Amino acid sequence: MTDTLELPSVDAPPVRHVRRSRPSGHLVARVVVVLTAFIGAYHYSLTTLIRALSVDSPLAYLGLIPFIAVGIAWFTARPGVGEMEVHDRYLDRIIGVPLVVIPVLALMVLPAQLSTYFWVWRIDLLTMPLFVAGCIALVLGTRTLIRVRLGVLWLFAAWPVPYQYALQHGLEPFTGLTIRALRFATSFLTFATLTGGEGTFTIDGPGQPFDVVVASACSGANSLVGFLIVGGAVAMVSRGTRRSKLLWVATGTAMVWAFNVVRIMVIFWVGDVWGERTAIDVFHPYIGLVFFSVVVTTMMLVAPRFGITMGRPKAGAVSLASSVDGGARRWMAAGAAVLVLASFTGVLDDQLRVVDPVAGALGAPRLGEFRDTATRMEGFDGVEIDRFDWTQRFFGSDSDWTRYEFDGPGTVDLAATIPIIADVVTTSDVQTFNDFGVEACYRFHGYEVDNDRRVDLGSGVTGNLLTWNDPESPITWTTVYWHWPVSTPEGTRYQRIVLMFNSSTGAQVAAPTPSKSLASSLGISVDALLNDVGTSADGSASGDRTQVFMVSFAQQMVRDSAARSAELSSTQGAN
Numbered sequence: 001m002t003d004t005l006e007l008p009s010v011d012a013p014p015v016r017h018v019r020r021s022r023p024s025g026h027l028v029a030r031v032v033v034v035l036t037a038f039i040g041a042y043h044y045s046l047t048t049l050i051r052a053l054s055v056d057s058p059l060a061y062l063g064l065i066p067f068i069a070v071g072i073a074w075f076t077a078r079p080g081v082g083e084m085e086v087h088d089r090y091l092d093r094i095i096g097v098p099l100v101v102i103p104v105l106a107l108m109v110l111p112a113q114l115s116t117y118f119w120v121w122r123i124d125l126l127t128m129p130l131f132v133a134g135c136i137a138l139v140l141g142t143r144t145l146i147r148v149r150l151g152v153l154w155l156f157a158a159w160p161v162p163y164q165y166a167l168q169h170g171l172e173p174f175t176g177l178t179i180r181a182l183r184f185a186t187s188f189l190t191f192a193t194l195t196g197g198e199g200t201f202t203i204d205g206p207g208q209p210f211d212v213v214v215a216s217a218c219s220g221a222n223s224l225v226g227f228l229i230v231g232g233a234v235a236m237v238s239r240g241t242r243r244s245k246l247l248w249v250a251t252g253t254a255m256v257w258a259f260n261v262v263r264i265m266v267i268f269w270v271g272d273v274w275g276e277r278t279a280i281d282v283f284h285p286y287i288g289l290v291f292f293s294v295v296v297t298t299m300m301l302v303a304p305r306f307g308i309t310m311g312r313p314k315a316g317a318v319s320l321a322s323s324v325d326g327g328a329r330r331w332m333a334a335g336a337a338v339l340v341l342a343s344f345t346g347v348l349d350d351q352l353r354v355v356d357p358v359a360g361a362l363g364a365p366r367l368g369e370f371r372d373t374a375t376r377m378e379g380f381d382g383v384e385i386d387r388f389d390w391t392q393r394f395f396g397s398d399s400d401w402t403r404y405e406f407d408g409p410g411t412v413d414l415a416a417t418i419p420i421i422a423d424v425v426t427t428s429d430v431q432t433f434n435d436f437g438v439e440a441c442y443r444f445h446g447y448e449v450d451n452d453r454r455v456d457l458g459s460g461v462t463g464n465l466l467t468w469n470d471p472e473s474p475i476t477w478t479t480v481y482w483h484w485p486v487s488t489p490e491g492t493r494y495q496r497i498v499l500m501f502n503s504s505t506g507a508q509v510a511a512p513t514p515s516k517s518l519a520s521s522l523g524i525s526v527d528a529l530l531n532d533v534g535t536s537a538d539g540s541a542s543g544d545r546t547q548v549f550m551v552s553f554a555q556q557m558v559r560d561s562a563a564r565s566a567e568l569s570s571t572q573g574a575n
Contacts, residue, residue, distance in 0.1 A: 029335075030331060038342075040345075042346075049065075050063040050066070051431055061225055068230070073150075074151075076147060076237060092334075093138065098134070099130050100341055103345065106127045107124065107345060107349060107352075111351070111354065124352060125158050129153065129155035132152055132155060135338050135342070138334045139338055140331075175221075177257075179194075191273075192265075195211070199214040214264060223259075223288065224257065226292060228253065234310075235248065241307060244306045251306075252299045259291045259292075259294065266287060267283055267284055368565045369495070370495055371384070371402070373564040374422075375404065378411055382405070383405050384402055384404055394435075394436050396427045396429045399428075404423075405419045405422075414511065414512065414549070414556060416508070418501075418507040421501075422500075423497075423498040424496070433496050438481050447470055451467045451547070453523070455521050458555050463481060466479050467479070467503070467543070479500050480551060482558075501546065503546045509545060511545055
């Protein structure tokens, strides 16, 4: 019989299977790589987008979208229960590589093909979400891309074209609704009176009466678009039924509009008590932001009453760090490749200044002001016929919009039977020309724009030629515009010159035979070039001849301005 030693039984602790996660530093490094690639590749596009936040425009709040998109991505980045398991790095490359290559090809090829239209349509912002998605797939993995897809998709909301289309068709009725509400309110509160059919209200004021025009930008469209951007993001990441979210957003938009009516009434009241300067210069620029913040804060506080709750999604059993795919070497190689490609993309994005009508015209001021250098041309004299003060809210308090009319016998090679109109906007804030571009303005008012082309005006000045017309009018206009910096006693200022010619009045023009380069840039055929562009059957100038005339007129204006500026500089130097 064998004796055995029996040890007292001890309850062993349960075995726990622990999944080791990678150091959190790796995750932070990956996120930094993606953000660096995003900002580096689209730095110029992001700068122009964020700069618009300070502009009094319905599209100003689009500058918030990159920040909101990053917030949504952070909010949804944690792994959830039952999410799709994707651990295939080959799939990451299959998805990521095309997504980063397509935007690069677009930035390489399309600016030359589309010219200024590339900037008008903001193709760069349309490609930006694709590039970001590709970077996430390559550096963080496809599973992470699926998880943060709402943030990536939200970047598409920064594309301004759909907003422009909606505002073009809906802003006028919306403005009319605001004016009707103000007219009803002022029938009880008599410190303002509607005196014009276009939304002009007269306020008595403590000194003398003054007029306030409730234009489209004052109608509440700015705040409405802003709330749709912020509220839409909140609805995307919150928990609740689709119906409750739609009701919450609809209530918020109605509240935004109602508070905007109250805001305008407060401005009227301030003007009646303290005068125009206090109302327009002190209250008007800031009270809108205050009221907008009040509405957003209020709607966030009452969201639970609509059945909407905020909170991070429930995390699964796997930590965030361990749910990111790829080994250290593999993600570092992918991150390095992404940063190199982002650097190249950043160079292409920076070169978009060439198709940006404003940035492409910047430089050291070489010319004097328009009224001193450009109003005297051989065969034409420019006379001031109007001045618009209401545009200061768009181009700055120190801006000036002056309209000139150029008429005269012309020369043998350059003449017209009707005057040429020149609108000259002068400001110290050149970025406002980007915020309120010519093509965007025409499209915003429902005009049809066609034949947009870049043309060389000489002396280092590049202009844009286009035709446009109001669908409700038979009149067609041919326009050439450009920007340049000018020297003034107050320092460097910037001017936008817009030349307009009514090409549907049967007007006749004399224009020189275009050079081959100009004919090519205008898209004139060889036959038309050999036939000196030709005229219409009724003797009026054809579209080709009118375009050659307008470009030639602009070229002569630029040459004469440069010569006159040199004269003034030499005279001042001698004195």
